[in-house]
Amino acid sequence: MKHPITNQPSLKETGLSRQPSHANAAIAGAVAILLVGMTTAAGGNAPASSVQIRPIADFLDAQGTLPVPAELHSLGWTDPKTVRFAEVDFTGLANKWIEGNSGRIMSLGTETEGKVIERRLPDGRAEVTVLLHTKNALAWVVELESLVQPLDPYSGYLVFGHHAQDVLDGADPALGESFLKWVFINTAPGAALPDLLAEIVVGPTVETIMLSFEAHADGTLREAFGVPDGTPGRVQITQIGLFPPGKDARWPAEHIRLKVVGR
Secondary structure (H helix, E strand, O other): OOOOOOOOOOOOOOOOOOOOOOOOHHHHHHHHHHHHOHHHHHHOOOOHHHEEEEEOHHHHOOOOOOOOOHHHOOOOEEEOOOOEEEEEOOOOHHHHHHHHHOOOOOOOOOEEEEEEEEEEOOOOOEEEEEEEEEEEEEEEEEEOOOOOOOOOHHHOEEEEEOOHHHHHOOOOOEEEEEEEEEEEEEOOOOOOOOOHHHHHHOOOOOEEEEEEEEEEEEEEEOHHHOOOOOEEEEEEEEEEEEOOOOOOOEEEEEEEEEEEOOO
16 A cells, blocks of 8 residues: 655655564674764763763654654655665654554564764754664665655655565565764754754754765565566665755765675
């Protein structure tokens, strides 16, 4: 069953239970370095009193405010070269939707961990670094006609994984692991954190400095990819966005790579 989405660029949802394949080295390294050394990453040599650690729940609880399908509450990603759009349920809201609509019979076992690091700035504002690591996250990829706005991820050809509704109906889910890093300037230390999707789709309420996302997922490829439906496959996603003050955002990396497992 398809859900209409109007004037929204990118998001996703879903859930079921299966362990992902062995961890991607880049993600594992990012998690180890950023979660263990987060104070250095966020605050440099700033006095300890100027750096505060907040629970990742402060970020996760702020997500899902827009009136879109649950599987789209995690920001989606694009690859301009391949005209692909990918969703990875890094917020876990797609999994919660599957759990709720299955009467708690189904769950993907999506797990999240991370930190929110705040560094007080001289002007009274706060530099915020969100570090979010997600496991067993529902993932899917479509190929679109174009990437112009408004972007409708349901208008494309599904090439990897299955949508949340299909998983709820019994289709096999593609599950993966992801790492999100979002650095932005907030109004003050302790201030409410924004919905990332709303920041990108509706308009900014904070000053984003950088946004990066790394993920891999294992699942099955669809016929639209040019292989027999159900062929084992893998997706690897790398996204890096830089937002210099007063200038247009730059995306040095926007990759969504699909391959047949074993090739």
